[in-house]
Amino acid sequence: MRLLLVEDSDDLARSVLRFLQGEGHAVDHAPDAATARAARDGADFACVILDLGLPDGSGLSLLKAWRAAGDRTPVIIATALDQISDRIAGLDAGADDYVVKPYDLRELSARIRAHARRGQGLPETRMQVAELEVDRAAARLWRDGAEIRLTAREWALFDTFIGARGRVLSKSTLEEALYTFDAAVEGNAVEVYVSRLRQKLGAGLIETRRGLGYVLP
Numbered sequence: 001m002r003l004l005l006v007e008d009s010d011d012l013a014r015s016v017l018r019f020l021q022g023e024g025h026a027v028d029h030a031p032d033a034a035t036a037r038a039a040r041d042g043a044d045f046a047c048v049i050l051d052l053g054l055p056d057g058s059g060l061s062l063l064k065a066w067r068a069a070g071d072r073t074p075v076i077i078a079t080a081l082d083q084i085s086d087r088i089a090g091l092d093a094g095a096d097d098y099v100v101k102p103y104d105l106r107e108l109s110a111r112i113r114a115h116a117r118r119g120q121g122l123p124e125t126r127m128q129v130a131e132l133e134v135d136r137a138a139a140r141l142w143r144d145g146a147e148i149r150l151t152a153r154e155w156a157l158f159d160t161f162i163g164a165r166g167r168v169l170s171k172s173t174l175e176e177a178l179y180t181f182d183a184a185v186e187g188n189a190v191e192v193y194v195s196r197l198r199q200k201l202g203a204g205l206i207e208t209r210r211g212l213g214y215v216l217p
Contacts, residue, residue, distance in 0.1 A: 001046035024152030033057040046116040067094035074115035161216035170213040
């Protein structure tokens with residue numbers, strides 16, 4: 001899924017980026033509030049991880065502005081501020097969750113997945129998709145009890161289709177789910193990954209809507 005990490009610490013940002021990208025997510029990094037605003041205006045994100053202490057302003061003010069503009073993207077505050085009053089202020093400003101540094105990256109990833117699912121209106125983790133049994137929390141799927149292995153990027157694309165709940169997704173939307181702003185995107189990347197998914201999951205599972213994009217009915 002496409003994520004936005006708003007974090008001014010280069011060392012922490014590198015660690016978080018490396019971990020989340022290793023799980024197949026496309027993660028954009030904003031080291032300050034101005035970059036975060038520009039990123040949020042330029043793409044749709046499944047979840048935002050937001051630090052409160054930014055060099056050019058308050059993350060809390062940024063969150064309040066997003067919510068006032070009607071932005072309902074799930075936001076997880078990740079900060080060193082650990083007082084109860086700080087937590088209350090963050091949640092009252094519209095945050096969906098609050099974690100205190102230092103945090104476990106595995107727990108952060110689980111929280112991201114949970115909030116992204118709720119944002120899609122799909123809070124459950126296990127589901128049936130055609131002949132496939134899917135566990136979105138574990139990023140695993142089976143057919144007739146036999147596990148089908150997907151690469152991190154294949155899973156990211158398949159999970160994007162699930163989250164769309166039957167909507168047709170354009171090529172550009174799928175590219176946004178797979179690649180960050182600064183990534184070089186090959187012209188046929190989406191076609192290649194859709195083809196790989198069809199080979200592994202079944203040729204008829206993902207449908208092509210000519211001139212529009214692709215859909216998992």
